[in-house]
Amino acid sequence: MMVALTYCSAIFILLFAFASASPTAIETHPRLFNKIYAFGDSFTDTGNTRSASGPAGFGHVSDPPYGSTFFHHPTNRYSDGRLVIDFVAQSLSLPLLPPYKYLKGNDSFHGVNFAVAGSTAINHEFYVRNNLSIDNTPQSIQTQLLWFNKFLETQGCRGEETKAQCKAAFDDALFWVGEIGVNDYAYSFGSPISADTIRKLAVASVTGVLQSLLKKGAKYMVVQGLPPSGCLALSMSLASVDDRDDIGCVRSLNNQTYVHSMALQASLQSLRRQFPEAVIIYADYWNAYRTVIKNPSKYGFRERFKACCGVGEPYNFELFTVCGMSSVSSCKTPSEYINWDGVHLTEAMYKVVHDMLIEGGFTHPPFSYLLDMKRHKG
Structure with a gap:
């Protein structure tokens, strides 16, 4: 951490970094995909x-009460139950995705989840060089790409x-x-590094990973934008x-994530031109939220804003007393709350x-377009 950061600011960075629908019926589609490979952060x-x-x-x-709604025990998901990717798998008639780091036997037959909480878009070395390193979360999306490449080797895929x-x-992979x-x-909060710099580096890094996946053979891809983190x-x-x-959330943070998502969309349009045979969908998390x-x-x-699991007023959230601690209920x-623990969703x-x-x-184009293209191309 930079010396200029106060202890409270450091805690803010640590906590903020880790960005259901009761179990109702899920509309399912015929199994058009045999597997899903997922990437991302704690969401x-x-x-x-x-x-x-x-x-x-x-x-x-x-620790409880994480996982209490659907699984009835903690599953190391940052929610009381399932995540968007879980519902995606179920709606595509596939099993829930196993985490890469804890694969067992034939777990990976229907895909793997490489997403890891605390991940950054920019390589961790950038934060080390700028004295912003948080050593217990060194993973980035590049780390996840490395994991994916190692996984490919276990499948016998080692090159030409x-x-x-x-x-x-x-x-048949999504x-x-x-x-x-x-x-x-x-991570860069309170540092001399501007939000513009972070946006440019982060979007470039994600674009590079997407480009690598497309070059390797990815044909069907959904890329989520950022949620309005100010909410x-x-x-x-x-x-x-x-x-x-205008909706009562933190204006500066919502503007930041909006501009980021617009830049990401522009980058995806460039990738569509570069890989015309691939279907690349943008998932508009910002406007959906x-x-x-x-x-x-x-x-x-x-x-709208109170956390379900936490303590403190007015948002049932305190920096030093968070969900999962024995003193927190x-x-x-x-199902009546949007926010689960102050950072993650129900x-x-x-x-x-x-x-x-x-x-x-x-989604843009519509997700139905991706499904139609998969049906036609096989």
Whole structure:
């Protein structure tokens, strides 16, 4: 940490870095894909971190009440239940994705989840060089690409001489790149590094990884933008009450993630021109989330900003007393809350976001276009 950062600021960085729909029926599609490969941060991580290795400030993900809604026990997901990627798998008639770091036997037959909580878009070495390193979360999206390459080797895909094995690994595969980049802004909070610099480096890094996947053989890809991070309980509790936008969230942070997502969309358009045979879908997390915040009752939510699991007023969130600690309890009806622990979302909200992305028109082109292309191309 830079000397100029106060202890409280450091804690803010640590906590902020780690960015359901009760179990209702899920609309399913015929199995057009045999496997999913997922990437991202804690919003997509299905178990690559545990309490011992999870992000500082949220090192209790292996403890109740995490996982209480659907699984009825902690699964190292940063929620009370399933995440967007879980609902995606179920809607495509596939099993839930196993985390890469804890694969067992034939777990990977229907795909692998490489997302890991605390991940950055920019390589960790950038933060080391700028004295912003948080050593317990050194993974970036480049790390996940390395993991994916190692996984390919286990499938017999090692280059030109193993084309058949590589084709098998990529055939009928959906690549789902969950949101990643919020942690980069959090790491650089309070430092001389500008948000513009972070955005340019982060988008370039993600674009490079996507380009590598497409060159390797990815044909069907969904890339999520960033959510409006200014609507999280953590952000609301720390920002000035004067820093609010039209929906009551933190204006400065929401503007930051909006500009980031616009830059990402421009980059995806460039990739579409470079890889015309691939189907690249942008998932508009920002507008989907905002739509819910504007009219929460329409989606079954009573609480827009309060965390379900936490302590403290007015947002049921405190920096030093977080969900999973023995002294912290959760609300009785998580499905009425958008926010789970102050930084991550409830299963109910992840389910709503999934529905908006897959069925509700918040992807560009529509997700149905991707499905139609898969049907036609086989």
